[in-house]
Amino acid sequence: MANAVQSYHHGDLRSALIEAATARLSEYGVDSLSLRKLAEDAGVSRTAPYHHFKDKSALLSAIAAKGFSDWHTAAKRIFEQEDKTPQARFREFVHEYIGYAADNPEMYELMFGRTIWQNQAATNDLKDVAFPCFQFQVTMTRYWQDKGLLPNNQDALRLAQVTWGTLHGIARLLIDGIYADSSHIEEMCDCAADLFMQKQP
């Protein structure tokens, strides 16, 4: 959205970069994201981004942070539907999680890929958004344990790690097209949900 007037200072380059990156991300994938292209998209020179982000990883982290924030909001919306049974909400949560990953594979890849997490490269800004997101998973897990949906003899944190791990693993297998193809998404979600809620057939 570069406007007609080309002034020396961009005005809001940071936002423009994130916007351009988000657009490019969903269309061409995280691997084809280059700072130089993004700078060009924003109508600015190669090294201008460095005045707003420490390095490429920091830019990607900022985008991922937005993803986590969005997902956290979505998760809360699903979890807090008072008019639905806990069972229904749990099942919906599973489907929504996998659905989000399947619909936004590149964003998911970015959020949970090693690109931004490896070598403790994660920004503090990123951690600040991502950690509450996981904390919420623990909260939900504890709730579902209380409601008798999930086994009560397990530590909530471990169980949350395992349940999230399951969703994460299925999501990745789907996204990477390894051993699962997208035509069976719903069945896989139901299978996972059934597995967790073995007490309620």
Add this chain to the structure above:
Amino acid sequence: MANAVQSYHHGDLRSALIEAATARLSEYGVDSLSLRKLAEDAGVSRTAPYHHFKDKSALLSAIAAKGFSDWHTAAKRIFEQEDKTPQARFREFVHEYIGYAADNPEMYELMFGRTIWQNQAATNDLKDVAFPCFQFQVTMTRYWQDKGLLPNNQDALRLAQVTWGTLHGIARLLIDGIYADSSHIEEMCDCAADLFMQKQP
């Protein structure tokens, strides 16, 4: 392992490249693997590898194929221990899977990362090794269902996808250091195993 005699033809460059790559992989990680460095390791010029591998991805696929083959062997060994109960073998399988991933993070990353799977980039050679590996997971799943360890009301293929998905997800969370740290590996494994085998407390 370049020998003293420097002849124009290497002799067994293909093997040398794979060897060098495997060594570099575990030490420096998959991201720092470059064809040029590998060529240098093998004492050969930059483009020599192209006479043995179509491109970089093909070389990586060859290494991953070895990984799948090794893991398939390990899985069979665990599964076929006649002197142990199915429960014990299942539990051991879970621990071994996560343990393998935790001990060989870069190899695991390569085997299951998008580097070699994305865009249908997977070589046929790779698929030929990886697919039986997954088939075996289905076979084991069906066996455990028959033994009453895993829920019998689920399609074996779906259940295999979900159980593998769980292990895969936990492995990735651990490797990428996202929300789990390696000090709780055993607890997480037990939690996952318990979750699957809810009928046997």
Add this chain to the structure above:
DNA sequence: AAGGCTATGTTGACAGTGTCAAGATAAAAC
């Protein structure tokens, strides 16, 4: 209002990367 500080943007440069094209060498096939 004048001058300086600072945020922001620029060009130049460097060391990397994967990969193609064209030519050199040696081993194998005939």
Add this chain to the structure above:
DNA sequence: GTTTTATCTTGACACTGTCAACATAGCCTT
């Protein structure tokens, strides 16, 4: 012994992230 073929070489290209040095312009203080 000659020709084919597999293998290896150098040269080149486009691309990447990132640093250093310099340019511009808006803001802050005096």
